[in-house]
Structure formats: structure tokens, C-alpha cells
Amino acid sequence: MRxxxxxxxxxxxAVLATGVDVTLGGxxxxxxxxxxxxRGEVVALLGANGxxxxxxxxxxxxxxxxxxxxVHLLGGALGNGVPWERVGYVPQRLPAGGGVPATGxxxxxxxxxxxxxxxxxxxxxxxxLAALEQVGMARHARRSVLQMSGGQQQRVLxxxxxxxxxxxxxxxxxxxxxxxxxxxxxxxxxxxxxxAGGTVLVILHELGSFAGLIDRAVALRHxxxxxxxxxxxxxxxxxxxxxxxTHPHADPPTPGAGLSMEVLP
Amino acid sequence: MTWFxxxxxxxxxxxxxxxxxxxVLVGAAAPVVxxxxxxxxxxxxxxxxxxxALTGVALGWLVGTWAGLVPQDALAIPGAVIAALIGSVAIExxxxxxxxxxxxxxxxxxxxxxxxxxxxxxxxxxxxxxxxSYLFGSISTVSTGDLWWxxxxxAGVLLVGLGLRHVLFAVSHDEEFARGSGLPVTAINMVVAAxxxxxxxxxxxxxxxxxxxxxxxxxxxxxxxxxxxxxRVMALASGIGVAVSVVGLxxxxxxxxxxxxxxxxxxxxxxxxxxxxxxxxxxxxxxxxPHDPHPELPDxxxxxxxxx
Numbered sequence: 001m002r003x004x005x006x007x008x009x010x011x012x013x014a015v016l017a018t019g020v021d022v023t024l025g026g027x028x029x030x031x032x033x034x035x036x037x038x039r040g041e042v043v044a045l046l047g048a049n050g051x052x053x054x055x056x057x058x059x060x061x062x063x064x065x066x067x068x069x070x071v072h073l074l075g076g077a078l079g080n081g082v083p084w085e086r087v088g089y090v091p092q093r094l095p096a097g098g099g100v101p102a103t104g105x106x107x108x109x110x111x112x113x114x115x116x117x118x119x120x121x122x123x124x125x126x127x128x129l130a131a132l133e134q135v136g137m138a139r140h141a142r143r144s145v146l147q148m149s150g151g152q153q154q155r156v157l158x159x160x161x162x163x164x165x166x167x168x169x170x171x172x173x174x175x176x177x178x179x180x181x182x183x184x185x186x187x188x189x190x191x192x193x194x195x196a197g198g199t200v201l202v203i204l205h206e207l208g209s210f211a212g213l214i215d216r217a218v219a220l221r222h223x224x225x226x227x228x229x230x231x232x233x234x235x236x237x238x239x240x241x242x243x244x245x246t247h248p249h250a251d252p253p254t255p256g257a258g259l260s261m262e263v264l265p
Numbered sequence: 266m267t268w269f270x271x272x273x274x275x276x277x278x279x280x281x282x283x284x285x286x287x288x289v290l291v292g293a294a295a296p297v298v299x300x301x302x303x304x305x306x307x308x309x310x311x312x313x314x315x316x317x318a319l320t321g322v323a324l325g326w327l328v329g330t331w332a333g334l335v336p337q338d339a340l341a342i343p344g345a346v347i348a349a350l351i352g353s354v355a356i357e358x359x360x361x362x363x364x365x366x367x368x369x370x371x372x373x374x375x376x377x378x379x380x381x382x383x384x385x386x387x388x389x390x391x392x393x394x395x396x397x398s399y400l401f402g403s404i405s406t407v408s409t410g411d412l413w414w415x416x417x418x419x420a421g422v423l424l425v426g427l428g429l430r431h432v433l434f435a436v437s438h439d440e441e442f443a444r445g446s447g448l449p450v451t452a453i454n455m456v457v458a459a460x461x462x463x464x465x466x467x468x469x470x471x472x473x474x475x476x477x478x479x480x481x482x483x484x485x486x487x488x489x490x491x492x493x494x495x496x497r498v499m500a501l502a503s504g505i506g507v508a509v510s511v512v513g514l515x516x517x518x519x520x521x522x523x524x525x526x527x528x529x530x531x532x533x534x535x536x537x538x539x540x541x542x543x544x545x546x547x548x549x550x551x552x553x554x555p556h557d558p559h560p561e562l563p564d565x566x567x568x569x570x571x572x573x
Contacts, residue, residue, distance in 0.1 A: 061445035084447040095439050098304040100485065102438055103494040110435040115447020118432045144493045160442070 012075035013038050014168045014199035015060060020069035022052075022059045022223075029055045030223045033069070039167075042190060042200040042213050044231060047220035053203045054092075056220065057170055060201075061089055074168055084114035088161030088169045092176070094145060094153045101144035104156045108132055111160035131163035132156070135185050151179035158189055169193055171202040175209065183209055207231060275518045283412050284404045284514055288528075290419035291468045291480065292510030296488075296502035297426040298464045299481030300495070301457050304437040310458070311478030313356065313371040314349045314465045316378030319474050321348025322399050323385035330389045337391070341399070342414060345466045352378070353458035361451050402473030402525035404514065411470060418467045422460050433457060434495060471510065472525035480506060483532040490539040505535060 015037035022030040030052050037043045047053045058064045060071055062078050076082040088111075108128040112120035121127070132138045135155040145153055154174075161169060174186040187209050190200050194213060207214060211231070219227035275281050302310050325344025329337045352374055359370040386396055407415075426433070436443040436453045444450045461481070468477045488501035513528030 058441075058445070062447065063441050063445045080447070082447055087446075089442065089445045091439075091442060091445075095441070098306045098437070099308070100300055100304040100489055100495055100498050101493045102304075102434070106434065106495050107438065110431065110438060111446075113431045113435050113446070113448065115449075118429060118448075120431050142494070 012072075014041070014074055015201060016070075016072040017056075017060060018070050020056070020059055020071065021067045022055055022064055023067045024055065024064065028223065030059065033220070033223070033225055035060075035218060035225070037199055037201055039199055040194070040197050042194050042202070042215045044207060044210065044214045044217045045201060045203045045220065046205075046217055046227075046232075051220040052223040053220050054172060055223075057172055057201070057203060061087075061170065080115060082115065084116050085164055086167040087114075088164050088166030090154075090157050090161045090169070090171045090174065092172045093150070094157060101146055103142050104132060104137055104145055104148070104159075105129065105141040107145055107156050108159045108163050111163040114164070127163050128159070131159040134162055135159045135189070136181070149179075151182035154178050154182050155185055158185060162189065166193070166198065168199045168201070171200065173203045173205065176205060186210075187213070271519075275515065280407075281514075281518060283407045283409065284524075285511060287404065287407050287412055287415045288471055288510035288514045289507050290415055291464075291471045292506035292508070293503050294419040294422045294426070294506075295464050295468055295477075295480040296484040296506040297499060298422060298457070298460045299485045300499045300502055301426070301433050301437045302461060303482060303485045303489070304434070304495070305457070307371075308482045309368070309371050309478065310353075310356065310461055311465055311481045313374035313378070314352050314462050315469075315474035315477045316375045316382075317352035318345040318349040318378070318462075318465050318469065319382035319396065319399065320378050320385060321345040322469075322474075323382045323389060323391075323396065324348065326391055326395070327385050327389035337389070338395070342411070342466060342469075345399075345469060346418075346463065349462035349465050350459055353462040354455055357451070357454050357458045361454070398473075399469060400473050400475045401523060402469070402471055402476065404471050404524045407470055415467050415470065418463045422463055422467070425456065425460055429453075429456070430496075430499070438495075472528055476525050476529045479529040479532065480510070483529065483536060484509070487532065487536045487539050490536070490543050505532065509535065 013036050015035060017033060017035040020030055020033040020035075021028065033052075033056055035056070045053045045056065055064060059066050060073070060078075062071075071078040073082045073087055094107075105125070105128055108131055109120055109124050111131075112124050112127065129138060129141060132141050135158050137152065137155050137159060140148065140152060140156075145156055148156065169190070171186065171190070175183060190202065190210065190213055193200055200213075202210065202214075204210060207217075214231040216229065217227065217231040218225060276285075299308075299311070302308055321344040322338070322341045323344075325340035325342070326338050328344070329340045332340075334340065356370050356374060382396060383393060386393065432448065432453060433456070435446070436448060436450055437457070440450055443453075464481060465474070465477045468480055472480050484502040484505035485498060487505055488498040492498055492501055509528050509531040513531045514524050516522070516527055517524040
């Protein structure tokens with residue numbers, strides 16, 4: 001497995017995954033994935049729908065269980081070892097939600113409880129408001145997220161990740177089907193974090209507006225890493241086989257019948 | 266006698282005092298748990314646990330009969346607590362591991378609980394009539410011992426619910442994000458389930474097992490119509506719970522009507538009132554902050570413009 005040594009080779013990489021296997025619903029989604037993201041790197045995770053990028057990110061954060069492999073985030077083994085107060089995650093969208101309204105401020109404050117603390121700190125409110133300000137949502141802090149537009153909800157989710165002042169930020173497809181201001185917020189967030197020495201792992205379909213920021217790209221196909229190196233040029237990517245312009249997100253991704261022969265033992 | 270003297274008479278009756286204290290505690294605690302359940306779309310969980318608790322009541326009765334205890338139902342409340350706790354853990358386990366969805370797991374509990382209760386009470390030498398006081402509540406028979414049980418459990422539920430509200434909110438609101446934040450999601454879900462189980466058994470005496478869930482859910486349904494934040498919904502629902510419990514119970518002091526049903530119908534009347542007056546409230550709110558009513562949902566297809 002290729003491991004990039006390009007970044008400032010800090011003693012502990014921000015993300016270190018070795019031999020990650022994930023099986024969901026009887027299908028092996030990931031097979032022996034190795035991934036190393038150095039401190040301060042901005043790495044794009046590329047691949048077609050169903051290639052396993054989302055599953056990989058979810059396995060890295062412990063959302064889906066691994067059947068094999070080791071994951072270390074910011075030097076700590078996945079579980080209680082990870083300094084969760086420095087890991088931010090922005091999922092693709094807000095879950096549909098139950099019958100109880102929650103304000104933007106409440107959702108962002110919920111980012112301050114994590115594996116390391118079950119109670120938010122004293123200055124939680126101030127920090128949550130500052131994070132909302134950062135994504136231009138301070139005006140809507142007291143509105144219910146259910147009344148917000150998709151883009152506004154997405155920005156609240158960015159704030160929920162930023163409120164931890166993360167050293168490692170993980171973004172799941174920040175460009176798919178969102179409005180322009182929100183996309184700009186995403187790019188600005190990544191740029192600011194990168195300038196401050198933070199690490200970003202971002203799932204992308206195409207480099208698009210992130211093109212100038214990406215240090216390295218890792219591509220998945222059929223649940224394995226097939227490319228790890230400098231980001232592909234936008235034009236080449238358009239001609240590439242993984243380029244696809246539909247964005248359905250069937251979950252879990254089941255490999256097509258013809259393709260599965262290559263993946264499944 | 267003036268109404269003031271009647272009120273004084275009511276408050277000086279030891280029976281009524283105990284019943285009122287129980288009603289206040291249950292009315293305050295039940296909606297707190299209910300808020301988390303509604304948030305997780307498990308509004309009927311309390312109902313499922315109530316049915317399972319019925320099996321526990323009958324089981325406690327059966328054990329009491331075997332042990333020759335007097336009265337025979339001395340073990341009914343402990344039995345209900347244990348059965349509801351087991352049921353709550355089971356439902357979370359099924360939800361977390363199995364392919365069975367939450368509502369299907371609830372349905373299984375409904376039927377299993379009622380059938381088990383009816384079967385066991387027969388084996389214990391009782392009749393279905395013995396179960397009725399548990400199904401529909403019997404607040405007038407609250408003893409001092411019951412009151413201590415109720416007070417202790419209600420205080421525990423309130424303490425956990427309010428003390429851990431941020432974590433409970435995080436997990437109820439976005440379970441995946443909570444898991445990706447290193448939170449022990451399964452354990453926390455079990456805590457919510459166990460709190461619901463305890464609330465069910467606490468409220469059993471006040472409104473009865475069949476109506477327990479109403480006291481957990483209806484005040485939340487009213488509150489979410491009126492206010493727009495999670496914390497306020499919880500606080501208002503708790504207040505509504507106390508108000509309807511106390512008012513409903515007081516009515517039954519003068520009128521010979523069942524307290525549990527009165528309390529629940531009062532809460533539902535409040536819901537109807539809130540639902541009718543809400544359009545007026547929202548119109549005023551919209552005037553203050555006008556916004557585009559169309560949700561900005563992503564397109565199903567990637568349009569060329571959106572791709573840039």
C-alpha cells in the first residue's frame with residue numbers, strides 16, 4: 001500500500017487506517033483499505049457512487065463497525081483513545097428529525113458533547129454563537145432547524161463541527177446539491193482550517209470549487225484504494241470512468257452483479 | 266360552603282394530599298422523558314412498555330400468591346418495574362442489532378405484554394378485573410409506601426433527564442453524528458429506554474398503564490405547537506403535565522369520574538386548543554421574520570448550474 005510522506009510527516013498522522021474491512025448487510029463494502037492523512041494535509045476522497053467512500057469515512061469515525069483493521073485518529077485508537085474534542089464531522093444532511101423542534105443554537109451546542117465529555121463547557125453558548133457567526137448563521141440562531149432551507153441546515157451542521165475548533169475536519173460530499181453560498185462557506189471553512197494548520201478529509205465527486213485546496217487525492221473503486229497521489233486535473237477527471245453526474249445515495253451501496261465478481265472472494 | 270373552604274377540605278384530606286403529590290411528580294417527570302421519545306420518533310414506546318409492565322404486574326401477583334403474601338399484589342409494582350426495564354432493554358437491543366424496525370418491535374411488545382398479563386393473572390388465581398385497576402389507574406388508593414416509590418423514581422428520572430439533557434439531545438437528534446463523536450450511543454439509548462420504563466411504572470398508579478404514554482406524549486405534542494426550541498418544549502411540556510394532572514385530579518374530588526381518563530382528556534383538549542390558535546400565533550411570527558417558505562432541498566438530478 002502506498003503511503004504519502006509528502007506532508008510535514010508529524011509523528012502522529014491525523015488519520016491512520018490500516019487494513020480496514022467493512023461488511024454491511026452481507027456485502028463486503030471495504031476491503032483492506034489503508035489510509036494515511038498527515039497533519040495539515042487536505043485530502044480528497046474520490047470515487048464513483050457505491051465505491052465505498054462514505055462507508056470509509058463512517059468507518060473511520062466509528063459510525064459503522066469494522067470487521068477488521070485498525071483506525072487511529074489524531075494519534076488515538078478509535079474508541080475512547082481519540083481526542084474527540086478536536087474531531088469535526090459534517091454529514092451530508094440533517095436527519096429528517098422527530099416531532100420536537102430544535103434551534104440552530106441547540107444543534108450547534110450538541111456538537112460540544114462527545115466521547116470525552118457528557119456535559120458542554122460553561123462557555124458553550126458563546127462558542128456556539130461564534131461558530132454560527134463563522135458560517136453566517138448567527139441571525140438564525142434561534143430559529144428551528146426544521147424551518148430552515150437545506151443550505152441553511154447544512155451551514156448549521158458545519159457550525160456544529162466547527163464549534164469544537166477541530167484539528168481534523170471530515171466532510172461528506174459538501175458539494176452535492178447545495179446552494180452557492182453554502183458551497184462558498186464550505187470552501188472558506190476548509191481554507192481557514194488549512195491555513196491554521198488543520199487537517200481536512202473531504203469526500204468529493206469532482207474537485208470543483210475545492211480544486212486549489214486539495215493536497216492529495218485518494219480514489220476508491222469497489223471498496224479498495226486504486227489511486228493515491230496528487231489531485232487529478234479537472235479535465236482528466238471529466239473523462240475518467242468514475243465521473244458520474246447522478247447523485248443518488250442508496251445506502252448501503254451494493255456492488256452491481258457484474259462488478260461484484262472482482263470484489264467479493 | 267364556599268369554593269375556598271372546599272379547596273381547603275380537599276387539601277387537608279390525607280388521601281388527596283398523597284394523590285396530589287404523586288400527580289405533580291408524575292406530571293413533571295413523564296413529559297421530560299416523552300420529549301426525548303418524540304424526538305426519536307418512538308412516541309409509542311411508553312405504550313409498549315406499559316403493556317409489558319402489565320405482564321410484570323401479573324407476574325408479581327403470581328409470585329405473591331406462591332409466596333403466600335398478603336395482599337397478593339404486594340409484588341405488583343416491583344414486578345412491573347422489572348418487566349418494563351427488561352422490555353426497554355429488549356426493544357433497544359432489537360433496534361440496534363436486528364433487522365426489525367422500531368415500530369415492529371413495539372408491536373410485538375404490545376401483543377406479548379397484554380397476552381402475557383391476561384394469561385399470568387389467570388394462573389395466579391385472579392381475574393381480569395384485578396388487572397383493570399392497573400390498566401386504568403387507581404390514584405385514590407395511593408398509599409404512603411407507594412408515594413415513596415413514586416417520589417424516588419420520579420426524582421431519579423428528572424435528575425437523569427435534566428442532568429444528561431445535552432447528551433440525550435445529541436443522541437436523539439442525530440444518532441449517527443453522536444456515534445461519530447465517540448458517544449456511547451447504544452448505552453445512552455438504553456438509558457432513555459430505562460427512564461421510560463421507570464416513568465411507566467411511576468405513572469401506572471396515576472393514569473393507568475393504558476394511558477401512561479398519553480401523559481408522556483400529549484404535553485409534548487401541545488408544547489411543540491407553541492414554542493420553537495427543544496429546551497422550551499421540554500419545560501413547557503413538563504408544566505403542562507403538572508397542570509393537567511393537578512386540575513384533572515381536583516375535578517375528580519368533586520365529580521365521580523375516573524382521574525386517569527380526565528387527566529388525559531384535559532391534555533388532549535389543550536392540544537386541540539393549541540392547534541386551533543396556532544395559525545394566529547405563527548402568522549404574527551412570520552411577519553417578524555419573513556422567509557422563503559420553499560424548503561431548499563437538493564435536486565434529484567445534478568443540474569449543470571448546481572455542479573459549478
